[in-house]
Amino acid sequence: MSQPSPVRRAIISVSDKSGLTAFAKRLAAAGVELVSTGGTARALREAGLAPRDVSELTGFPEIMDGRVKTLHPKVHGGLLALRGDAAHQAAMRDHGIEPVDLLVVNLYPFEATVARGADYDECVENIDIGGPAMIRAAAKNHAHVGVVTDPADYDAAATEIEKLGGLSHELKRRLAAAAYARTAAYDAAIAAWFARELGEAHPRAIAFSGALKQTLRYGENPHQRAALYLGGEARPGAATARQAQGKELSYNNLNDADAAFELVAEFAGAGPAVAIVKHANPCGVALGASLAEAYAKALKCDPVSAFGGVIAANQALDRAAAEKIAEIFAEVVIAPDADEDALSVLSRKKNVRVLLTGILPDPAAPGLTWRPLAGGFLVQSRDNGRIREADLKIVTRRRPTPQETADMLFAFTVAKHVKSNAIVYAKKGATVGIGAGQMSRVDSSRIAARKAADAAEAAGEREPLTKGSVVASDAFFPFADGLLAAAEAGATAVIQPGGSIRDEEVIAAADEAGLAMAFTGMRHFRH
Structure with a gap:
């Protein structure tokens, strides 16, 4: 196993300040020099730390409202230099380039800016340039440089630096892989936004990305591996729901819950509605004066198939509906919400997964669906x-x-x-x-x-x-x-x-x- 590479200097420049000061204090206590920019440097100073400004490292001030601050040879040379290469080391000495051993960067919140409906100019302003450039440089040179792009990795990095005086090759490889996945997802989000803004239904190239939410026990069958990723359009449903109770969700649970919830959302505004789904096909759907009545009518359509199915409601569950639902075995119950009485009733069925989404998806909203083919994938607009x-x-x-x-x-x-x-x-x-x-x-x-x-x-x-x-x-x-x-x-x-x-x-x-x-x-x- 290769020796850990020492970490003596770190550049920290983050948009998401979650966990920042605690992490930075651990680095400083381990003897790591902190170099920072703008708002990150201010946050560190407010926490009692003394970061070095990146402009001092580069000998060049931040310009153009901060658009240009880390795009400099003294930053990228410090990240990209091969530590054991004599020519690289000579170039560093000749040009006064100091090595950077750790890069801590998360990017301008482009995805969040788009999600809250910001205008075109604000979205463009939230496209990060320096961050992805540094991330890619550090990840390429991961044999010598660690790169952290997610606060979830702060503890692992700090712990190794404290125990080993540096970062192991294994961790640096994992961090580099995560870094490239992050920049890929970031670029995919920007490309998708531009395509929507330009009205391009089928851009010349298309990319989809997602962030791992959880690994699943298996896929459709026990010999298949599976995981749930979050990504794409912001849309309420099974993937983003809060699980109020029940066993771990399976691949089939999530697939059926998504199908059921999308169906019942068609009846938003039509009064109480319930859909019962099995293997992604409805086996009963009904409207009623109450959710309890809608459920009873839906169940009557095919009570045999409904056993072990997924039940979706278009309104908050109440006690009466929960009492009816609890009479048979259901794998999943999904609804926008549930009152305390309903949750109390369903808690008697400890294995039943209860998913609460907050709101219904809009069945008329535009969007894309895709499925893989050998050597490619099909993309189409959602059937709205x-x-x-x-x-x-x-x-x-x-x-x-x-x-x-x-x-x-x-x-x-x-x-x-x-x-x-x-x-x-x-x-x-x-x-x-x-x-x-x-x-x-x-x-x-x-x-x-x-x-x-x-x-x-x-x-x-x-x-x-x-x-x-x-x-x-x-x-x-x-x-x-x-x-x-x-x-x-x-x-x-x-x-x-x-x-x-x-x-x-x-x-x-x-x-x-x-x-x-x-x-x-x-x-x-x-x-």
Whole structure:
């Protein structure tokens, strides 16, 4: 194992002052000379330390409102010089360059500035130049220089300096890797911001970045490794939620919770709504006069599949809803909030993970989604399309009733979150049958109808839940058989995108069956 490299001089220049003074005091006590800039130097002096100004190191003052202060050969020479190289050492002597053994830098808060909605000029002003240049220099020369870009690493660095008089090669390598990840993420955020400002849907190059939040026990299956990273757009959901109770979250928990919460957010402002999701597909969704009522209606759709699922609510959980939810086993409950009575009830189910997000995500907000392919990845805008009553084109002789119209809009919204081919039956603001992920739309129709019949039997009802319902399809019916299967199940109205070369045939079949049918002109495939 290589010997630790000594740390005699450190440049400290940080935007985030968290833990700064305690760390700097440990360095000073270990005999490290502190060199600093601007606000960091002031903070250190206020803490009773005596840092050396970087302008004294360089022999050149800070200029242009601090834009130019560390972009100087005496800084970068001190960071980049190879300690065992005779030519480098001669150059340092000839030009009066002092070695820098430790760099402590975190960058101007560009991401936070953008997130709070600052104007263009302020965002540009928060693009750090000197910081990334120093970080990259120190990280490149990590054989001789340590670089700390995250306050979370202060203790590890200070502890080694105190115990070893310097930094081990192993720690310097880890810190260098973290440094390059940080500058990469920073540049990715700037590039993404510029693309949005320029209205470029598909810039010539694109980058995504994230910060590790937690490692997970495994991925979709026990032989797969997995972790949760935070990054991209600021959006409330499972990734950023506060876990109020329960076991450690798994990869599948997070994936299902995200799907459930995005679905239930579609009904913000529509009154209490609950979605129950299993394997990223809804098995029941409903509106109600209360969350407890919405949950009961959603559960009725498919009580068998709901066991061990994820339950999402669009409002703060109350005791009545929690009491209902606690009657069966759920993996995760996710909601904007929960009152103390609800949390007390759910605490009896100690394994249930309870996630509180604060607010709902905006289903209409723009954003990007991506998925990997071999050798690349697909990027698309989020499916934030929404259909309202004014968008419907009624194509049958019979027009839908007001209740059918409301249920069609509800069912089509749910279908947007069901894996294709998607068929959703709904009645009185609740799903009553869902068919998902089949290669044939007819099969999805039949599966949904069969589930509805099973649910009716479980509820002790004599007629299938689909009788008197409406049916939504995420894409057009290519043949009349899928529509007729829905009619056989008891549906009285149909909502679908339209656009098939056989639309006239399908419309004629609907008229013959006495169905009302609306075209949306919008498809909602979900693969």
